[in-house]
Amino acid sequence: MAEVIDRRALRTRKALHSALMSLILRKGYEATTIQDIIDEADVGRSTFYGHYTGKEDLLRNGFQILRRELTDAQRAARAGTDGAQDEPLGFSRAMFEHAAGYADVYLAMVGGRGGVVAISELRKVLSEFVRKELPAARDDGAVSRELVVQFVVGTLLTVLTWWLERRPGLTPSQADAMFRRLALNGAGASIRTRSRVG
Amino acid sequence: MAEVIDRRALRTRKALHSALMSLILRKGYEATTIQDIIDEADVGRSTFYGHYTGKEDLLRNGFQILRRELTDAQRAARAGTDGAQDEPLGFSRAMFEHAAGYADVYLAMVGGRGGVVAISELRKVLSEFVRKELPAARDDGAVSRELVVQFVVGTLLTVLTWWLERRPGLTPSQADAMFRRLALNGAGASIRTRSRVG
DNA sequence: TATGATGATGAACACCATGTTCGGTATGGT
């Protein structure tokens, strides 16, 4: 887990990660067996266990890569626009863009195919970002800060899922607009049309 | 799956369901094996397979019970208040009350312990309810109706999870109030406090 | 209360994934 230098080890790890990805896309995480992974990656059984303790370990490890990529995308976006987006929830845009690039992977994670692990890990990563984005949201007595964070993350995932599953035609910025609207203003405007039949 | 009449069959099914519940609470769904279930339920291996095709089948089946209970609670609540709650999202209150009664089970489902199956099944049940509650929400060009449904369900689950995991002391009606506020008005009010350091 | 039907039992089965061990081989860094 510490400093990996040897090329052979790197090769092996990459092979295992991409094998797991292919398999998740093909048959889902739960249904994927370690046997499948090492077959797909052409790696010896003992080699696998030399690197990871099991498939969950392998998957969790993969999310560190995602975290890094997202952080970079974040920085790049911020630099590109001269730091002009201090808007609330300014980070979401870069996220939707990133998701557009890896639509198949995100779709697998966000649909059921990544198992509980993927969802909870994704939530964890997103929570970090959102928490950074809401540095001083006042904890008005009504709704606690942590609940707001969870709410924003939940909305992000809802829009993301809906986008990838049912409206893949939309652009990232369109999806982002819907996210912002829901997260900031809620669904009140779309709901208050109840027939108040006296 | 059809008409079950024989007492013996009913006994067996009940035993299996409650065994699965105990085990999910104790060690989580994924970690629970069929062996565990039939041991806990004191039921023969072949008997299990005579009723269900596997543990997933058993769990899915259990959610039909939940659906029925929720529907009843719904009807009861509506009857109790002389149909006075035509408010938007009026159904949520009964749901939080119900959750308070089975806090441990809900907690297991909503945390990771119920596996992907439980979460997706719970989402399905809740989506039905929400869809019924938003009969004619206008599909304003901005946000599609189905997205609104998913958003409301997501918010419901977010608040539910946060409540059961971190603020179990709150009353159902307090949790419900937070849900309403977030679902209807979003988090804008809690967020627009960014330090706009020029 | 006797009876036929149906459900439950539990042992036995082949099958497959798991996680570990170990002697041997190939490839890396220097």
Add this chain to the structure above:
DNA sequence: ACCATACCGAACATGGTGTTCATCATCATA
């Protein structure tokens, strides 16, 4: 060229799976 180290692959014990079958218990009726 050397040696450390990563990989290999076969073998192993373990444990869960899903099925079958003969036997026994319990149910619904007459």
